[in-house]
Amino acid sequence: MISLNIEKTLGFISKENVFAYESQVKAAQDALENGTGKGNDFLGWLHLPSSITQEHLADLKATAQVLRDNCEVVVVAGIGGSYLGARAVIEALSNSFTWLQDKKSTPVILYAGHNIGEDYLYELTEYLQDKKFGVINISKSGTTTETALAFRLLKKQCEDQRGKDMAKKVIVAITDAKKGAARVTADNEGYKSFIIPDNVGGRFSVLTPVGLLPIAVAGFDIEKLVAGATAMEKLCGKDVPFAENPAAIYAATRNELYKHDKKIEILVNFNPKLHYVSEWWKQLYGESEGKENKGIFPAAVDFSTDLHSMGQWIQEGERTIYETVISVEKTNHKLEVPSDAQNLDGLNFLAGKRVDEVNKMAELGTQLAHVDGGVPNIRIVIPALNEESIGGLLYFFEKACGISGYLLGVNPFNQPGVEAYKKNMFALLNKPGYEEESKAIRARL
Numbered sequence: 001m002i003s004l005n006i007e008k009t010l011g012f013i014s015k016e017n018v019f020a021y022e023s024q025v026k027a028a029q030d031a032l033e034n035g036t037g038k039g040n041d042f043l044g045w046l047h048l049p050s051s052i053t054q055e056h057l058a059d060l061k062a063t064a065q066v067l068r069d070n071c072e073v074v075v076v077a078g079i080g081g082s083y084l085g086a087r088a089v090i091e092a093l094s095n096s097f098t099w100l101q102d103k104k105s106t107p108v109i110l111y112a113g114h115n116i117g118e119d120y121l122y123e124l125t126e127y128l129q130d131k132k133f134g135v136i137n138i139s140k141s142g143t144t145t146e147t148a149l150a151f152r153l154l155k156k157q158c159e160d161q162r163g164k165d166m167a168k169k170v171i172v173a174i175t176d177a178k179k180g181a182a183r184v185t186a187d188n189e190g191y192k193s194f195i196i197p198d199n200v201g202g203r204f205s206v207l208t209p210v211g212l213l214p215i216a217v218a219g220f221d222i223e224k225l226v227a228g229a230t231a232m233e234k235l236c237g238k239d240v241p242f243a244e245n246p247a248a249i250y251a252a253t254r255n256e257l258y259k260h261d262k263k264i265e266i267l268v269n270f271n272p273k274l275h276y277v278s279e280w281w282k283q284l285y286g287e288s289e290g291k292e293n294k295g296i297f298p299a300a301v302d303f304s305t306d307l308h309s310m311g312q313w314i315q316e317g318e319r320t321i322y323e324t325v326i327s328v329e330k331t332n333h334k335l336e337v338p339s340d341a342q343n344l345d346g347l348n349f350l351a352g353k354r355v356d357e358v359n360k361m362a363e364l365g366t367q368l369a370h371v372d373g374g375v376p377n378i379r380i381v382i383p384a385l386n387e388e389s390i391g392g393l394l395y396f397f398e399k400a401c402g403i404s405g406y407l408l409g410v411n412p413f414n415q416p417g418v419e420a421y422k423k424n425m426f427a428l429l430n431k432p433g434y435e436e437e438s439k440a441i442r443a444r445l
């Protein structure tokens with residue numbers, strides 16, 4: 001389902017030292033299973049894939065169908081963990097140009113609530129003016145300013161354009177069971193709503209309705225996605241021996257690299273469709289491990305694109321980095337390089353070859369060059385871009401993240417640092433209740 005190869009880290013760290021983590025990994029696995037570690041009230045993701053019922057999937061699919069039947073465009077409003085998982089899967093599986101095609105079989109999925117760009121929101125509302133659109137409003141806390149602001153605009157526009165009754169049909173809320181403004185609005189307005197379980201943090205919520213509903217609306221098979229994750233749940237399970245457990249080995253390897261001053265992990269793809277998987281992964285590892293003045297900095301690049309921008313830095317810059325490459329074994333389509341009688345570009349040596357063969361050689365050449373340049377390389381191969389593989393990959397990263405955070409000694413399931421900017425922003429905007437903070441912050445300006 002995935003294969004993990006750490007051979008190209010071994011010039012920098014030893015296999016022995018990676019395997020020396022075995023007992024610590026076991027302790028981390030036990031702590032996750034038994035709920036005895038830090039942040040143990042946020043372990044709902046651990047056995048989430050295998051506990052998803054057919055009824056739940058049927059409910060999600062039926063709601064998705066209502067949106068698909070009644071909308072040309074669906075705006076997914078959310079930020080962080082309430083945004084990135086859905087976008088990661090949808091972009092990985094979508095045709096890159098569907099949004100430009102005239103005849104669409106599924107609604108166009110657009111995103112809002114993840115920025116406060118006035119022009120972005122203006123242009124979005126302008127685009128939606130003559131569209132039959134719906135909204136999926138996603139917020140666990142139900143109080144996130146960026147999302148709430150976007151939803152306020154979208155709700156009004158949807159009601160104005162489509163009427164209150166239709167708006168009720170095409171606005172869906174995904175939020176806490178009881179708390180938060182999103183819950184109050186959903187209950188008052190009578191929106192269809194789904195619950196984000198208390199014990200699943202945002203960045204681990206892709207397999208809850210947070211990810212599953214938008215993915216189903218976009219036309220992808222959520223059953224297969226969950227099946228892929230469930231298979232990975234088994235492959236990374238607590239009783240799978242260290243040497244065969246990809247989550248265990250990835251977690252141990254990155255902690256060992258960190259000990260050797262490799263402070264930045266660059267997630268690499270050679271397929272532009274994986275860009276948002278990297279964005280999702282950055283939140284997962286950044287919020288989970290970046291605390292107590294510790295933690296690997298998660299960065300990401302899209303190759304070949306970034307080989308022509310960041311390639312220089314990676315090859316010869318400060319040697320504090322390592323790369324983790326996600327390689328896709330098989331493409332979904334076949335395209336050969338054509339032969340050209342004139343051969344003015346000198347590319348006839350590639351004629352008849354698959355484009356992916358060229359890409360794979362770029363990948364191999366890059367790996368060898370970067371390893372020669374002092375960059376350890378972890379390689380993860382997934383069979384193809386399909387629901388099963390992506391479901392498996394996401395769960396693999398989640399499980400490894402839980403283990404890795406425990407190896408690092410932090411609570412991987414909180415994010416106290418994110419509040420600092422919010423407090424300042426509220427103080428600067430004179431939010432009621434922030435009078436003291438407002439005074440104090442103004443004195444600093």
Ligand SMILES: O=P(O)(O)OC[C@H]1O[C@H](O)[C@H](O)[C@@H](O)[C@@H]1O
Pocket residue numbers: 079080081082138139140141142143144147202203287415418
């Ligand atoms: O789902 P929400 O409560 O709106 O939160 C959305 C995101 O913003 C927060 O500030 C956190 O840093 C993230 O972990 C979270 O995923």
